[in-house]
Amino acid sequence: MSGSNHSRRLRNCVCAALALVIATGVYGHGAEKPGPAQPGEPTDPKARKTYAGAIEYEHQGMKSAAIEDFRKANKQDGGHCTKCVDRAYRLALEIDDYKAAEGVIADQIPLAANDRERADLHFRLALALQRQGIKDKKEKCFTDSCQEFKTALALDPGYTSVDYAMGISLAYLHQDDAARDEFKAFLNQDQTEPSLHERAQRYAERIDLARARMAPPFTATTIDGQRISLDSLAGKVVLIDFWATWCGPCREALPHVKQIVHRFEGQPLVVISVSLDDDAAKWREFVAKNQMTWLQTRDSGFSSSIAREFEVNAIPATFTIDADGVLEDQHVGDADIEGKLKKLIAHAQELANRRNAEPAAVKPAGTGN
Numbered sequence: 234m235s236g237s238n239h240s241r242r243l244r245n246c247v248c249a250a251l252a253l254v255i256a257t258g259v260y261g262h263g264a265e266k267p268g269p270a271q272p273g274e275p276t277d278p279k280a281r282k283t284y285a286g287a288i289e290y291e292h293q294g295m296k297s298a299a300i301e302d303f304r305k306a307n308k309q310d311g312g313h314c315t316k317c318v319d320r321a322y323r324l325a326l327e328i329d330d331y332k333a334a335e336g337v338i339a340d341q342i343p344l345a346a347n348d349r350e351r352a353d354l355h356f357r358l359a360l361a362l363q364r365q366g367i368k369d370k371k372e373k374c375f376t377d378s379c380q381e382f383k384t385a386l387a388l389d390p391g392y393t394s395v396d397y398a399m400g401i402s403l404a405y406l407h408q409d410d411a412a413r414d415e416f417k418a419f420l421n422q423d424q425t426e427p428s429l430h431e432r433a434q435r436y437a438e439r440i441d442l443a444r445a446r447m448a449p450p451f452t453a454t455t456i457d458g459q460r461i462s463l464d465s466l467a468g469k470v471v472l473i474d475f476w477a478t479w480c481g482p483c484r485e486a487l488p489h490v491k492q493i494v495h496r497f498e499g500q501p502l503v504v505i506s507v508s509l510d511d512d513a514a515k516w517r518e519f520v521a522k523n524q525m526t527w528l529q530t531r532d533s534g535f536s537s538s539i540a541r542e543f544e545v546n547a548i549p550a551t552f553t554i555d556a557d558g559v560l561e562d563q564h565v566g567d568a569d570i571e572g573k574l575k576k577l578i579a580h581a582q583e584l585a586n587r588r589n590a591e592p593a594a595v596k597p598a599g600t601g602n
Contacts (some may be wrong), residue, residue, distance in 0.1 A: 273316040280309035284317060296324045300333055304340070312344035322357060327544075331365035352389035355381045356398070363402050375402045393423035397433055404436070404443035413437050428452050431464030435558065448552070448560040449542035453507070453530040456520060461505075461528065464558065468585060469501040470577045471554040475545050477509045478519045483549045487523060493571060494527050501556065501581040502574065507532050507539055509548060556581035 270276045275284050287302030300321045307317035318341050325334035338358040345351040359381035366374030382399040385392055400415035416437040420430060432450040436443040448471070452462040463471065474490055476483035494504050508531040510516040520529050532539040535546065543552060551570065553561040555577050 271316075273314070273319075275306050275310035275314040275317065277310045280306045280314065283309060284314065287317070287320070291320065291324065296328050297330070297333075300324050300330070300337070304337060307341075312341065322361075326361065326364065329364075329368060331361045331368070334361035335365075348388040352385040352392050355385040355388065356392065356395060359385065359395075359402075360398060363398065363405075366402070366405060372406065375405045378402045379406070393419055394426055394429075396422070397426070397429055400433070400436060401443050404440050409440045412440050412443060416443075428462065431462060431467075432558075435464060435467065439557075442557060442559075445557070445559045447558050448554045449539075451539050451542055453505075453532065453539065456517065456529040456531070459528075461530075463554070466503050467558060468556050468581065469503050470556055470574060470581050472502065472504045472574065473543070473552045473554070474504065474506045475509060475540060475543070475548050475550040476506060477548060478512075478515055479510070480548050486549050487525075491525075493574065496571065497574065497578065500578050501585065502578055504528065505530065509534055509537070509540060509545075553577060556584055 270281065275281050283302050283306040287299045287306060290296075290299035290302060303314075303317040303321035303324075307314040307321075310317070318337060321337045322334050325331070325337060335358055338354050338361065342351060342354045342358075345354055359378040362374045362378035362381060365371065366378065379399055379402050382395050382402065386395045386399075396415045396419035400412045400419065403409075403412035403415060416433045419433050420437065423430070429450060432447075448463055450463055452460065454460055472493065474486075476486070478484075490504065490506070504527040506525060506527065506529050508516050508520075508529070510531060511533045513531060513533075516531050519525075530539075534540070543550070553570070553573060555561055561573070561577065
């Protein structure tokens with residue numbers, strides 16, 4: 234894989250999920266010998282055996298063991314296994330093992346072929362430090378992440394995603410003016426991450442949101458071809474319901490979802506059902522048959538982008554998001570979800586009333602009635 238193609242693929246994955254989508258097969262211990270190495274996979278015979286074992290560990294949910302073997306395979310391959318690095322880093326983030334994620338990237342930096350690859354690696358190291366800082370509430374992690382972001386930008390001045398991510402670290406350091414400048418720089422220069430523009434604009438206007446537990450800024454296409462984004466729904470409460478036609482408990486919960494849609498009709502609530510069905514035709518037929526008239530989208534499987542961003546491992550899974558885009562909670566079989574929605578909707582209406590009243594409140598003195 235060339236350095237430029239590797240950099241481009243990584244940049245298409247930054248910030249939104251912070252997890253890289255790697256398309257590879259699954260081999261088992263003692264399984265048939267894998268075929269020729271695919272781009273990014275190890276070529277050394279010993280490394281390929283270790284790599285196959287790592288994939289099997291991952292398949293079985295033994296993520297720590299998989300990380301160890303991916304790192305070992307990369308070392309056996311002389312540091313040329315980009316998929317080993319990608320998989321180990323992604324898995325480390327999934328299990329919140331940020332030290333492992335940082336180690337994976339730190340090992341690879343001296344082996345980078347060019348400045349673009351080095352910039353990507355410093356960027357990913359910075360993201361791991363940032364996430365560690367958020368989890369452990371460590372100011373030093375945010376300071377260190379900013380240094381890594383700056384290094385990435387120095388190596389590749391056109392790497393605009395760095396501005397967005399560094400803005401978040403600066404916000405956590407309460408350097409609000411500097412954070413706002415980074416978000417504005419991202420908006421002024423970026424042409425590769427349009428899905429983040431609405432979120433960056435919100436952060437620039439309200440830096441406190443960059444420190445909040447915000448819901449992932451996903452975009453999706455509905456069953457009728459409508460393109461929606463979470464940030465376009467600012468000011469409304471959002472209920473996201475992950476389900477599938479093959480899921481018995483999901484089908485049992487459907488009448489309750491319908492009840493919520495009808496009860497809060499006309500109020501600032503948007504319900505989005507995200508199907509994890511692989512069979513699009515079966516999904517469409519089920520939606521039509523059951524008169525699921527609210528927003529419907531499909532993101533096939535647990536490994537798909539939206540499910541991964543919300544860390545959905547079982548369904549049904551339902552999330553509430555407040556009018557500012559803050560992720561409130563996950564509800565599984567929560568009978569009191571309507572009461573929580575009622576409170577969030579009341580708050581959304583209060584915010585809307587306050588915004589509508591603002592022009593009159595700032596009217597200059599002496600301008601008459």
